[in-house]
Amino acid sequence: MPVITIISDRSSEDFFLGRLKGQILKACPNISIVDLAHNIGKHSVSKAAFILKNSWKHFPDGTVHLIGVDSESTEKKAHIIAEIGNQFFIAADNGLFSLVFENDIKSVIKVKIGNSTKTKVPALFEFGRIACEIVNGSPLNSFGDQTNEMKRLLAINPTFGDDYIVGNLIYTDSYSNAVTNITYELFNEISQGRAYRIYAGTSGYSINSLCLNYSDVEPGELLAMFNSLGLLEIAMNQGEISKLFSFTNETKIRVEFYDSQNS
Secondary structure, three states: OOEEEEEEOOOOOOHHHHHHHHHHHHHOOOOEEEEEEOOOOOOOHHHHHHHHHOOHHHOOOOOEEEEEOOOOOEOOEOEEEEEEOOEEEEEEOOOHHHHHHOOOOOOEEEEOOOOOOOOOOOHHHHHHHHHHHHHOOOOHHHOEEEEOOOOOOOOOOOEEOOOEEEEEEEEEOOOOOEEEEEEHHHHHHHHOOOEEEEEEOOOOOEEOOOOOOHHHOOOOOEEEEEOOOOEEEEEEOOOOHHHHOOOOOOOEEEEEEEOHHHO
């Protein structure tokens, strides 16, 4: 059964999403619709990119992904379609693709603007129509012309030296755990087996060991671990650290390494 996924910055309780799914099911009834994420923060391109980047490879060939975030079409921001790894992606040209696929994307289809109507057609409804046509066998070049031009954004990477790494909080999950852009590989490369302290933003708290489980510390205590994505995560056992410390995407997570005898 073909699959269509949806990411949006709308509330999951918004009638708009139900209406969208109804229109999709009418146009292609033998389809499975998967909600990847909603409520991600209005116009949050970076968060949508994080979600898509870490989920799309787990879907079968032929899946069509709709990304309805910052998706209104304008003269300077077209709608685009890409095919990567036998899957299809429909979004606005807002830089999201460059964050997800980096240099793997060579060209995209710039969707032709249809005839104007007297009423506003939401972008996601257009995405839904295109998705069903793709599922039903329409070639991508039937939607517009191929182009090498699309907006590109630079991913935020950690800074580091011989004795430190400074990363950013890039995602907060539903438990309020803070996921950073510090990878397991970078941590091991800089640490060289040395002791370390991990500083959680400007809270003044530090962590000097890594956990495998949230329950490795007492309820209410801070912990750090490398999650299933291989990214450093700061959490609080049975607590909501991002809310408690008012973490944002501007929050820095600093790791300092030192020789034990100099601690």
